Amino acid sequence: MSLSLEAVTRRVGRETHIDRVDLTFEPGSFNVLLGRTLSGKTSLMRLMAGLDVPSDGRIVMNGEDVTGRPVRERNISMVYQQFINYPSLSVYDNIASPLKLARMAPEEIRRRVHEIAEMLHIEQFLARQPAELSGGQQQRTAMARALVKDADLVLFDEPLVNLDYKLREELRHEMRSLFATRNTIAVYATTEPGEALALGGTTTLMHEGRVLQSGPTEAVYHHPLSVEAAKLYSEPQINLFEAEVRGRELAFSGAASAGEQGSRFVLPTPLAGIESGAYRFGIRPSHLGLAPLADDDLEFAVTVDIAEISGSETFLHVSNDDHSLVLHLAGIHDFAVDDAIRVYAPAHKLFVYAADGGDGAEQHGDGALIRSPERPTTTGGGLA
Amino acid sequence: MQRTHNNRAWWLVLPVVIVVAFSAIIPMMTVVNYSVQDIFDPSTRFFVGTEWYREILRDERLHDSLIRQFVYSFAVLAIEIPLGIAVALSMPRKGFMVSLCMILLALPLLIPWNVVGTIWQIIGREDIGLYGWALGQLGIDYNYASNPADAWVTVLVMDVWHWTSLVALLCYSGLRAIPDVYYQAARIDRASPWAVFRYIQLPKLKSVLLIGIMLRFMDSFMIYTEPFVLTGGGPGTTTTFLSQTLTQMAIGQFDLGRAAAFSLIYFLIILLVSWLFYTAMTHQDSDDA
Numbered sequence: 310m311s312l313s314l315e316a317v318t319r320r321v322g323r324e325t326h327i328d329r330v331d332l333t334f335e336p337g338s339f340n341v342l343l344g345r346t347l348s349g350k351t352s353l354m355r356l357m358a359g360l361d362v363p364s365d366g367r368i369v370m371n372g373e374d375v376t377g378r379p380v381r382e383r384n385i386s387m388v389y390q391q392f393i394n395y396p397s398l399s400v401y402d403n404i405a406s407p408l409k410l411a412r413m414a415p416e417e418i419r420r421r422v423h424e425i426a427e428m429l430h431i432e433q434f435l436a437r438q439p440a441e442l443s444g445g446q447q448q449r450t451a452m453a454r455a456l457v458k459d460a461d462l463v464l465f466d467e468p469l470v471n472l473d474y475k476l477r478e479e480l481r482h483e484m485r486s487l488f489a490t491r492n493t494i495a496v497y498a499t500t501e502p503g504e505a506l507a508l509g510g511t512t513t514l515m516h517e518g519r520v521l522q523s524g525p526t527e528a529v530y531h532h533p534l535s536v537e538a539a540k541l542y543s544e545p546q547i548n549l550f551e552a553e554v555r556g557r558e559l560a561f562s563g564a565a566s567a568g569e570q571g572s573r574f575v576l577p578t579p580l581a582g583i584e585s586g587a588y589r590f591g592i593r594p595s596h597l598g599l600a601p602l603a604d605d606d607l608e609f610a611v612t613v614d615i616a617e618i619s620g621s622e623t624f625l626h627v628s629n630d631d632h633s634l635v636l637h638l639a640g641i642h643d644f645a646v647d648d649a650i651r652v653y654a655p656a657h658k659l660f661v662y663a664a665d666g667g668d669g670a671e672q673h674g675d676g677a678l679i680r681s682p683e684r685p686t687t688t689g690g691g692l693a
Numbered sequence: 694m695q696r697t698h699n700n701r702a703w704w705l706v707l708p709v710v711i712v713v714a715f716s717a718i719i720p721m722m723t724v725v726n727y728s729v730q731d732i733f734d735p736s737t738r739f740f741v742g743t744e745w746y747r748e749i750l751r752d753e754r755l756h757d758s759l760i761r762q763f764v765y766s767f768a769v770l771a772i773e774i775p776l777g778i779a780v781a782l783s784m785p786r787k788g789f790m791v792s793l794c795m796i797l798l799a800l801p802l803l804i805p806w807n808v809v810g811t812i813w814q815i816i817g818r819e820d821i822g823l824y825g826w827a828l829g830q831l832g833i834d835y836n837y838a839s840n841p842a843d844a845w846v847t848v849l850v851m852d853v854w855h856w857t858s859l860v861a862l863l864c865y866s867g868l869r870a871i872p873d874v875y876y877q878a879a880r881i882d883r884a885s886p887w888a889v890f891r892y893i894q895l896p897k898l899k900s901v902l903l904i905g906i907m908l909r910f911m912d913s914f915m916i917y918t919e920p921f922v923l924t925g926g927g928p929g930t931t932t933t934f935l936s937q938t939l940t941q942m943a944i945g946q947f948d949l950g951r952a953a954a955f956s957l958i959y960f961l962i963i964l965l966v967s968w969l970f971y972t973a974m975t976h977q978d979s980d981d982a
Contacts, residue, residue: 395893
């Protein structure tokens with residue numbers, strides 16, 4: 310079972326909800342749609358399900374055009390953010406309902422329901438009513454109902470949002486193993502970069518109804534091809550600053566923002582080979598540090614705005630006249646507001662993007678990725 | 694010393710006690726008082742114990758009227774509840790038509806009982822009434838004044854016309870409270886419209902239906918004005934329901950003691966049946982659960 314969307318567009322009234330989306334899903338793959346609220350994730354899923362019909366483009370399943378085919382004639386299932394179960398049926402009957410509708414033999418239904426209930430750890434609740442279960446158990450029931458019928462396509466629309474942190478981790482982990490052995494296409498929508506990373510498979514970044522980038526999760530994470538993609542796939546959001554490369558020198562665009570060395574640096578070795586011109590640089594919050602790791606680290610003189618402590622991590626928000634940065638530090642750090650500190654950005658961790666309307670933009674397009682950081686596992690930092 | 698009692702708190706309860714006393718307890722106890730006496734005039738009364746009760750329980754006229762009342766109330770429920778659900782299901786879910794439907798449905802509810810009776814009394818007349826005349830033209834012999842079945846049908850139609858809206862509006866509000874994703878999930882499950890109704894809509898309507906059934910039962914069990922305006926309870930006594938029998942007894946015959954005993958029994962019947970409905974429907978809930 311494979312699924313491909315070809316230039317799928319959906320317009321509602323004068324608004325375009327989905328704009329020329331091309332995507333292909335492999336059989337047995339786990340695919341994450343990552344995007345902010347209203348980026349078109351749910352709209353796209355509704356099109357895939359056949360709940361809505363695209364205004365333009367084709368949807369092809371197993372080589373067969375199913376564009377206008379209604380949901381009743383497709384073999385799909387869906388799990389929602391809300392816990393949707395039949396309120397008057399027991400957990401067993403809920404899970405069995407799609408099989409009963411498919412007129413399966415009672416013995417086979419019994420076997421399958423027990424099998425899936427066991428996998429999702431709800432076998433002891435089969436006789437209960439959904440209202441008597443906790444949120445996590447209700448969602449497990451909904452997932453069991455979605456998985457029991459061996460659908461060609463299973464859609465998850467932010468299914469874990471309404472669950473607490475611990476349960477989310479647990480279910481997320483189980484979900485990966487549930488799909489490991491199936492030939493089903495799973496599509497999972499989420500707003501959280503961390504969840505997309507944890508689920509693996511492929512990631513598709515959605516923004517304003519368009520696909521920004523799609524590919525294996527690792528590759529998308531390490532090489533976000535545009536500034537927008539980098540912003541989406543970073544939590545907290547990636548730090549961006551503008552700077553100019555002039556021959557062997559790198560200069561911040563702002564007036565007097567940097568530390569001891571002023572706003573000019575010798576072009577760090579990892580950036581050698583970049584042509585002169587204006588660029589946007591990006592660095593993930595976890596890569597910024599309070600101490601230099603190498604001589605060619607970029608240095609920022611900043612003051613502390615706020616330090617948020619979350620669990621055993623600290624999110625440090627700092628700024629100066631030109632820059633506003635976030636650091637993701639391990640451990641708990643104490644900072645007073647307005648403390649003057651220095652922050653260091655290791656050059657080999659920098660993303661380099663063409664500045665809008667800058668020199669690189671003519672060649673690569675506005676905000677296009679020119680260089681991504683080296684990864685410890687690979688030698689080169691080239692594009693995947 | 695620690696004071697756990699503050700007697701001033703009684704003052705806070707007093708207003709409620711006064712209201713309840715005047716609205717319920719005192720009238721009720723007056724009725725109880727009447728029901729054990731034989732009253733000739735305000736100064737001539739005798740204590741008769743449970744005699745009225747024994748007499749009422751053996752009274753054929755009351756038995757007939759009670760049976761008519763039950764048949765009528767169950768007929769009302771059997772028509773109005775399914776019809777109300779059907780109307781609610783066929784109402785649009787959004788758009789300007791929603792407000793239009795709501796207004797049309799609410800209109801009958803605003804009309805007083807005696808006006809409803811008068812409307813149907815006129816509309817059902819063979820000579821000047823639209824329906825009566827139309828039925829006559831179709832060759833149907835319809836006359837509510839002489840034919841008991843016609844009178845029954847007219848009183849039922851009146852109630853259905855007047856009160857189905859209430860059930861429909863209640864159900865509509867219940868249906869609107871079901872999130873769209875339920876319907877979407879059902880479509881994905883390839884559930885039939887019947888399955889959607891049986892397993893999603895009906896369970897979600899249970900609580901509003903309970904209210905609807907109770908209200909319609911209690912109200913139809915107390916029906917007085919409509920048959921009174923239409924035929925005065927006739928032809929014969931065929932549309933004389935409990936409350937009219939009671940009125941005749943209390944005001945027509947000035948049989949206060951008897952009427953008081955009857956009122957109490959009437960009250961207990963409504964209480965009992967309502968309780969039965971309530972427990973049947975909520976018990977089913979816990980059975981399911």
